Amino acid sequence: MHEISLCESIREMLEDQAIEQRFERVRRIWLEIGPFSCVEPDALRFGFDAVMRGSLAEGADLEIVSAPGAAKCLNCGATVRVADRFALCPQCGHAALQVTAGDELRICKLEVV
Amino acid sequence: MCGTCGCTEGEQRIDARAQGEGTSRMIEVHLDIMAKNDRYAAANRLHLEEIGVLALNMVSSPGSGKTTLLVETIAALGPSAASVIEGDQQTRRDADRIRATGARAVQINTGKGCHLDAHIVGHALRDLAPDRDSVVFIENVGNLVCPAGFDLGEAHKVVVLSVTEGEDKPLKYPDMFAAADLALISKTDLLPHLDVDMDAVVANALRINPALDILPVSARSGAGMDGWIDWIRAARSRVALGRPIDTAAE
Numbered sequence: 001m002h003e004i005s006l007c008e009s010i011r012e013m014l015e016d017q018a019i020e021q022r023f024e025r026v027r028r029i030w031l032e033i034g035p036f037s038c039v040e041p042d043a044l045r046f047g048f049d050a051v052m053r054g055s056l057a058e059g060a061d062l063e064i065v066s067a068p069g070a071a072k073c074l075n076c077g078a079t080v081r082v083a084d085r086f087a088l089c090p091q092c093g094h095a096a097l098q099v100t101a102g103d104e105l106r107i108c109k110l111e112v113v
Numbered sequence: 114m115c116g117t118c119g120c121t122e123g124e125q126r127i128d129a130r131a132q133g134e135g136t137s138r139m140i141e142v143h144l145d146i147m148a149k150n151d152r153y154a155a156a157n158r159l160h161l162e163e164i165g166v167l168a169l170n171m172v173s174s175p176g177s178g179k180t181t182l183l184v185e186t187i188a189a190l191g192p193s194a195a196s197v198i199e200g201d202q203q204t205r206r207d208a209d210r211i212r213a214t215g216a217r218a219v220q221i222n223t224g225k226g227c228h229l230d231a232h233i234v235g236h237a238l239r240d241l242a243p244d245r246d247s248v249v250f251i252e253n254v255g256n257l258v259c260p261a262g263f264d265l266g267e268a269h270k271v272v273v274l275s276v277t278e279g280e281d282k283p284l285k286y287p288d289m290f291a292a293a294d295l296a297l298i299s300k301t302d303l304l305p306h307l308d309v310d311m312d313a314v315v316a317n318a319l320r321i322n323p324a325l326d327i328l329p330v331s332a333r334s335g336a337g338m339d340g341w342i343d344w345i346r347a348a349r350s351r352v353a354l355g356r357p358i359d360t361a362a363e
């Protein structure tokens with residue numbers, strides 16, 4: 001359940017942002033999550049409400065935006081979109097795909113007051 | 114409505130809030146949630162490079178044989194050539210087992226924490242003060258899931274999978290096998306008693322990570338230990354080569 005410690009990082013970042021960007025409360029937060037970020041969205045939602053309680057983001061809505069994953073085929077060299085680690089190369093059908101993007105885990109937008 | 118239990122707690126909360134507060138504004142940001150851990154990891158990596166130390170982050174499910182393997186590995190490398198950072202939720206047992214070999218060890222207890230992070234490992238590295246050209250093994254908390262996402266500043270993640278765990282584990286826990294550079298298939302002395310298909314273990318691991326090195330080992334019988342020690346020595350010489358010229362000359 002490392003989602004709890006990730007939520008704690010999110011809370012700290014929001015507290016820093018509140019000072020930097022001068023806001024009082026967070027109403028909604030958009031989180032971009034790649035398919036290879038090692039994060040389970042449901043576990044994150046579960047931890048989010050608990051961890052934000054008593055903070056400037058108590059009761060805030062969590063919007064999860066999925067980021068696309070990409071991989072390079074070691075067989076044909078194509079760069080392709082992939083959603084999981086079992087994908088076959090759509091160009092040549094080979095399983096030798098090396099993931100090159102999709103480990104994003106970032107806050108991309110905030111609705112604040 | 115909550116998808117799990119059907120509660121409407123969240124909706125009520127939104128209504129109550131909508132009545133009471135002023136107008137909101139939107140801000141676009143780019144805040145990487147792993148940034149803090151990654152900064153500590155980068156600092157650890159730099160520190161390790163400066164002191165010429167190879168750090169290996171040993172990850173696995175509980176009981177795959179990490180500590181037993183490290184005890185035998187230290188016997189082969191020599192107790193002054195290696196030291197260990199032990200991560201467990203509770204107890205100092207694994208650090209005590211390592212110290213019995215004559216090597217130095219620092220124990221981290223994570224309590225409820227399911228993984229080591231780069232900050233706590235940075236402190237442990239400074240407490241351990243490893244010797245130049247030595248190897249530091251970081252035995253992560255037994256957990257095939259969470260440690261995959263946390264860079265500690267290691268040169269390589271080494272995933273240990275025992276033959277008793279079954280050939281489907283790379284497919285069930287792909288993030289860990291994708292993050293690792295080496296997979297050690299441990300407890301191979303037990304193979305005669307099992308019907309596990311070693312070729313399938315290897316094929317599944319390579320399916321997830323085609324660049325993965327895979328070595329079978331038994332800490333009990335010693336089979337495959339030479340290959341693992343050679344792998345460590347090769348990784349250690351890459352660290353030595355990567356060192357800045359001024360420090361390499363000392």
Ligand SMILES: Nc1nc2c(ncn2[C@@H]2O[C@H](COP(=O)(O)OP(=O)(O)OP(=O)(O)O)[C@@H](O)[C@H]2O)c(=O)[nH]1
Nearest residue numbers: 174175176177178179180181255300303331332333
């Ligand atoms: N047959 C056999 N048993 C082994 C081998 N290596 C370890 N074991 C046994 O596996 C059990 C777990 O070994 P540990 O070394 O404590 O495993 P670990 O991965 O360090 O465990 P945690 O730190 O608790 O996750 C012990 O009972 C060991 O004796 C091996 O090569 N062969």
Ligand SMILES: [Mg+2]
Nearest residue numbers: 179180207252
């Ligand atoms: Mg252990």
Ligand SMILES: [Zn+2]
Nearest residue numbers: 073076089092
């Ligand atoms: Zn291809």
